[in-house]
Amino acid sequence: MLQELNHHFELMEKQCISPTTTSESTSKTNEEQRLLRALVISSNCEKIFSSGHDLKELAENNDRKYHQLIFDECTKLMLRMRDLPVPVICQVDGLAAAAGCQFVASCDIVLATERSHFSTPGANVGLFCSTPGIAVARSVHRRMAAYMLLTGRPINANEALISGLVTCISPSVEALHSQTESILESIIAKPASVIALGKQFLFKQLEMDNLADAYSQGSKVMVDNLSMKDCQEGIDAFLKKRQPKWTHSNE
Amino acid sequence: MLQELNHHFELMEKQCISPTTTSESTSKTNEEQRLLRALVISSNCEKIFSSGHDLKELAENNDRKYHQLIFDECTKLMLRMRDLPVPVICQVDGLAAAAGCQFVASCDIVLATERSHFSTPGANVGLFCSTPGIAVARSVHRRMAAYMLLTGRPINANEALISGLVTCISPSVEALHSQTESILESIIAKPASVIALGKQFLFKQLEMDNLADAYSQGSKVMVDNLSMKDCQEGIDAFLKKRQPKWTHSNE
Amino acid sequence: MLQELNHHFELMEKQCISPTTTSESTSKTNEEQRLLRALVISSNCEKIFSSGHDLKELAENNDRKYHQLIFDECTKLMLRMRDLPVPVICQVDGLAAAAGCQFVASCDIVLATERSHFSTPGANVGLFCSTPGIAVARSVHRRMAAYMLLTGRPINANEALISGLVTCISPSVEALHSQTESILESIIAKPASVIALGKQFLFKQLEMDNLADAYSQGSKVMVDNLSMKDCQEGIDAFLKKRQPKWTHSNE
Incomplete structure (x- = not known):
């Protein structure tokens, strides 16, 4: 049962790959390209x-x-x-x-x-x-x-x-x-790549004892996040009071 | 006062030794062999x-x-x-x-x-x-x-x-x-050695930052626990819907 | 804005220096010597x-x-x-x-x-x-x-x-x-130097995983604290049921 669940999760991990990446492979069906x-x-x-x-x-x-x-x-x-x-x-x-x-x-x-x-x-x-x-x-x-x-x-x-x-x-x-x-x-309204980046860092920093070290790494994550297309789109949409259009990609 | 308390706790620690071990010493009275x-x-x-x-x-x-x-x-x-x-x-x-x-x-x-x-x-x-x-x-x-x-x-x-x-x-x-x-x-209904093993590991894993490391050690504790007589008795009793008979020993 | 706030906090840190220390510098005004x-x-x-x-x-x-x-x-x-x-x-x-x-x-x-x-x-x-x-x-x-x-x-x-x-x-x-x-x-009724010592150690020990290590350092902090003038005054006042007079200094 546990092995089945682990296999199931492996398949889901693949569904988390952003559309930009999966679209490179033309052999994949639309079904496979749907984003989890x-x-x-x-x-x-x-x-x-x-x-x-x-x-x-x-x-x-x-x-x-x-x-x-x-x-x-x-x-x-x-x-x-x-x-x-x-x-x-x-x-x-x-x-x-x-x-x-x-x-x-x-x-x-x-x-x-x-x-x-x-x-x-x-x-x-x-x-x-x-x-x-x-x-x-x-x-x-x-x-x-x-x-x-x-x-x-x-x-x-x-x-x-x-x-x-x-x-x-x-x-x-x-x-x-x-x-x-x-x-x-609430989750679907956000860009997938930003949620992925955020969840990963959340559990990473939780294992760090030293507060200053956690902030040092956190600042880098914020700066990287700001250079992402979806972040620039999101802030622009917010300032212009319009709906954002997400790519959900890591770019 | 603190020294008295510490001495008192030392005596209690001895009362936690499982009956199997204490029974080796024939000079001990029944009173001493009572399990805390x-x-x-x-x-x-x-x-x-x-x-x-x-x-x-x-x-x-x-x-x-x-x-x-x-x-x-x-x-x-x-x-x-x-x-x-x-x-x-x-x-x-x-x-x-x-x-x-x-x-x-x-x-x-x-x-x-x-x-x-x-x-x-x-x-x-x-x-x-x-x-x-x-x-x-x-x-x-x-x-x-x-x-x-x-x-x-x-x-x-x-x-x-x-x-x-x-x-x-x-x-x-x-x-x-x-x-x-x-x-x-609730506590008395359980085997003493299993409670001892569990309490010890609880405070050990709580000091471990890395989740994967904690699980790695935890799995070993579970496997060791499964080889204990009281665990085999407990699971057998559960599956056969009968009352378990504990030895309370570490074997 | 953040730089202004940081500058503001720097000024406040100076106001936390105990009167004993600041009084060494005769050029400072009373205003500067007021204790935050x-x-x-x-x-x-x-x-x-x-x-x-x-x-x-x-x-x-x-x-x-x-x-x-x-x-x-x-x-x-x-x-x-x-x-x-x-x-x-x-x-x-x-x-x-x-x-x-x-x-x-x-x-x-x-x-x-x-x-x-x-x-x-x-x-x-x-x-x-x-x-x-x-x-x-x-x-x-x-x-x-x-x-x-x-x-x-x-x-x-x-x-x-x-x-x-x-x-x-x-x-x-x-x-x-x-x-x-x-x-x-409640805060003002206590000696400033003791609050400073306590707050500093609180955040230090919170970053320590090992309980025994934290206690080892904590005991030293308690012993040092007991040698401070304000602590000796505080305990004496408590035992004699009188109001303590704090120096607020680190001595």
């Missing part, structure tokens, strides 16, 4: 967003190499979501547990219904949620991360909002969908 | 959880070496709480000030009554809460940490919850105790 | 706190060197606010956008009215808020930082409070001012 602008992830299972790794699979293949492979694939997926040059939006309605909670905590924007719950209960079956904890403890404050991981107890949507796991809460599934649409409209 | 599963810290002083260092002690022993010794002992205590292989739960009812607030911010799980308050008022007496600030600023967001440290003003339980200093709030002392009991039940 | 204790920043523009960089200026001077200069000056200003040895308090009433939001996220204490909003909408005009994101993502949790930066949508005062951008919210402009006064009273 955002990824919305939801569950088709009622009441459960994801319950994480398949314990049966882990038990039936009681082999260190196989186990290592599973966690390597899982890590690949989480890092791919961060490295994907488009915003990754998660729609949670129901329970997100263990690696399912790790998945949520690895998305850029998390929208959840009021009835959603989040937990890292691995220790209940003797398998501590160590890898889910990496994503969760980088999202929520320490007191909540330790509580979730050491007790295995679920937190509700409001606790998830206050502690930082969730961006916002919707009162119903319908509201969740209309909120997603509205967020997608 | 969690630490609950509360105050026997009404309205005050802890007001931190004893200013009189600091003033009467106006000597750099003695002062250094006091802060070294204090640091030892804070690091011991993090390194203790069992969850450390703090029950706050009243004021936690200065190093008392540092103590709270160094526990894994913090339960507080609604009437509790938290402050780092050292600068009022000319002694900035620099060491308490280390624990507090790693718990609450920067805007609140700077406010608490620079103004010395207390925050209430709700502000502490929102900013991340507290896990959850209880309306009364009775509710605080029943909540603690319920959390302890 | 805190910086309160507000906007004289109704409904807008700050909308960040001037896009017209950036467009009219379409030159990499000039752009680099602007972002270098901006970085200088943000780092100056952190390095200023007095608390920097921000009064927000209205919209703080892009570098205006970066400015807010670079202050020590942020007080905002209920009607305030915060956004990083640069990508709308093709210029991603990469440098504002450095300050914002170090203030709010990741799910909110990514939402603000990738969608460009504003968050309200309550969302800013919950996610960590704001210290507290006032129901009205009058309440904002009286809250500021009350916070200033």
